[in-house]
Amino acid sequence: MKIIVAIKQVPTRDSQLNVADGGKWIEEDDLTFEINEPDAYALEEALQLKERDGEGEVIALCLGPSRATQTIREALAKGADRAIHIEEEQLEGLDTLGIAKLLAAAVKAENPDLILTGLQSDDFGYGQTGVVMAELLGIPHATIIMQVEKQGNAIKVKRELEDGWFQNMTIPLPALLTIQSGINKLRYATLMGIKKAKTKEIKTVTASDLGVPQGASATLDKVYMPQRTKQAVIFQGGDDPAKAAAQLVEKLKFEVRVI
Amino acid sequence: MARFPGVDYLLIDSLLSEQEKMVRQTARQFVDEQVVPIIKDHFREGTFPKHLIPEMGRMGFFGANLTGYGCAEMSNVEYGLLMQEIERGDSGLRSFVSVQGALVMYPLLTYGSEEQKSKWLPKLQSGEAIGCFGLTEPMFGSNPAGMLTRAVKDGDSWILNGEKTWITNGSVADVAIVWARTEDGIRGFVVEAGTPGFSTSVLHGKLSMRASVTSSLAFTDCRVPGSAMLPGAKGLKAPLSCLSQARFGIGWGVIGAAMDCYETARQYTVTRKQFDDKPIAAHQLVQLKLADMITEITKAQLLAIHCGRLKDEGKLDPAHISMLKRNNVAIALDVARASRDLLGGNGIMEEYPLMRHLCNLETVKTYEGTDHIHALVIGERVTGVPAYK
Secondary structure, three states: OEEEEEEOEEEOOOOOOOEOOOOOOEOOOOOOEEEOHHHHHHHHHHHHHHHHHOOOEEEEEEEEOHHHHHHHHHHHHHOOOEEEEEEOOOHHHOOHHHHHHHHHHHHHHHOOOEEEEEOOOOOOOOOOHHHHHHHHHOOOEEEEEEEEEEEOOEEEEEEEOOOOOEEEEEEEOOEEEEEOOOOOOOOOOOHHHHHHHOOOOEEEEOHHHHOOOOOOOOOOOOOOOOOOOOOOOOOOOOOOHHHHHHHHHHHHHHHOOOO | OOOOOOOOOOOHHHHOOHHHHHHHHHHHHHHHHHHOOOHHHHHHHOOOOHHHHHHHHHHOOOOOOOOOOOOOOOOHHHHHHHHHHHHHHOHHHHHHHHHHHHHHHHHHHHHOOHHHHHHHHHHHHHOOOOEEEEOOOOOOOOOHHHOOOEEEEEOOEEEEEEEEEEEEOHHHOOEEEEEEEEOOEEEEEEEEOOOOOEEEEEOOOOOOOOOOOEEEEEEEEEEEEHHHEEEEEEOOHHHHHHHHHHHHHHHHHHHHHHHHHHHHHHHHHHHOEEOOOEEHHHOHHHHHHHHHHHHHHHHHHHHHHHHHHHHHOOOOOHHHHHHHHHHHHHHHHHHHHHHHHHOHHHHHOOOOOHHHHHHHHHHHHHOOOOHHHHHHHHHHHHHOOOOOO
16 A cells, blocks of 8 residues: 655644744744644554555655755655655645645555544644645545554544544545544554664655645734633622522533532 | 754854765764663663663664764765764763673674674674673783783683673673784683673673673683684783774763763753852852853863864874874763752752763773873873883
8 A cells, every 4th residue: 555644844842932033933043843743643643554564655745945854754754655845945835735635646646545643733833735646646544543453445434523423434446535633553663663764765845846826815814822811700690609600600601610 | 752952052063964964863862762761770680781772773873983884984084973872871871882892893894803893893893792802811901911811722622711890781782892812922812692601791780880790701611613702802902992883982972971961051050040049150159160161162072073083084193093082072071960959959860871871981081091091092192201110
């Protein structure tokens, strides 16, 4: 099976974030970066699928600035066979559709059996890129995947629904799955893998190479730190404390949701 | 899972390649996830975390800077960064990895026969087999030239008699590299566990290196085949060349212990409040300690990187390694002590790594060439006059 894993480089978890001048994005100079967590699970799932099959190819696909090479190398060190880097310095200037168009164009040229990606990114958190990519490619997709099993020319998956419910379904290949974090045990990059990664191919392409016109239909207007606001409400029960108590219970139940 | 942020005051990372940083990162992640959460229990119980061996083997930690037989073929800086991260976890764990790679796999690779290499190196690399190195004896530590262990030729065999002590991994090893005096000078022997006449006993009562196995080895008319001798190792310079490899790793490793102590103390002093609700980091005497610590760690990092680059160019000699080992162990011990002071009573508790590192580093100061012996190596280099006796 030929599997493409779309990975993204995001700021390291627990980073101290500051809004950049202009208020359109965060300051990146002092940040360190790593693979988006759900994408790491998608990569692991792809590697395990290949190992279980005993054959196939895993291709890491990454849209990002030149610094993303480091994350791509890590994917190669863990076992991806080769990589495609769509080099784009200003990701924040793209919307989901723009990102998905670029990824889809790169995927199309490879004609894979399966595309895996994380269910959302730790930075933008849109949770749509995979789905839009599948629509652009005209292939079936399933989201929040907990388990993947290849069955002939189809793939059996387990989706996470709400309240502890799951959905089992079989979808024909080629297909796209967005992977939930924690579905497998991530491997460490081995020292041998790190050394070998240097010899693996990273094909660098640009938006114009892919023939995808630049431009976004949605733009990022403002980035800001969450604002803490304190709000006090006094329940005026008047002569009737029971009425005030009832209002309080309603607030606690439906607004604050603590009882 | 707490992730170690690293210690880099002087942008020393700019001296490292992308691949070197990746090696450090994978080792760092392994130590954060697999070692840090469990190591205090092993130290307290006096047990080695042997469940980590297969994964360390799979990741390529054993004999990481060696070539062939499945080894990772890392540069010496990459190997050093690996040692640094492992010893940030615990000096006992780093000792295990050092012994396996530098003191067992290195002599097999450098001095062994093809039969010895192909039999042992793949298993040692994967961690399927454990090795130990028998040089030190009860009466001969700093002066190995006086060793009493003897190997006498008997037909096609050798008969070994003698005792070795302070042997890391001794009782858990599948194979021992044993150095013995012969008619022909000092020679090395590959002795398999279970060979009649070869027995081991664990040294109990250590208050340091508690997460590492230390043993004595006894040889009583222990007969090994002629093929057990390392054909290429003749004279004391062979075991000393192994020690140079291990000491190079120690010079890097202790930086990891120092980094862990420094970072623990730094974080503690900025949150712990005393006198007028101010963090203790706001006091001048506390800042003096932190300034001294980070300065010494930074110098140690530069010394280690320079030695690593020299080693990659084949220009690092044992007298250089003496400076690396002696200086970096000494400053790591100073950093561990100062960090412990800064945490007050908390500094002695097992929740914090300081007392454990401090106790471990007391061993590191005297093993693999004591601080004094390394001073004498440096002294001989600068004066031309040996002063060992």
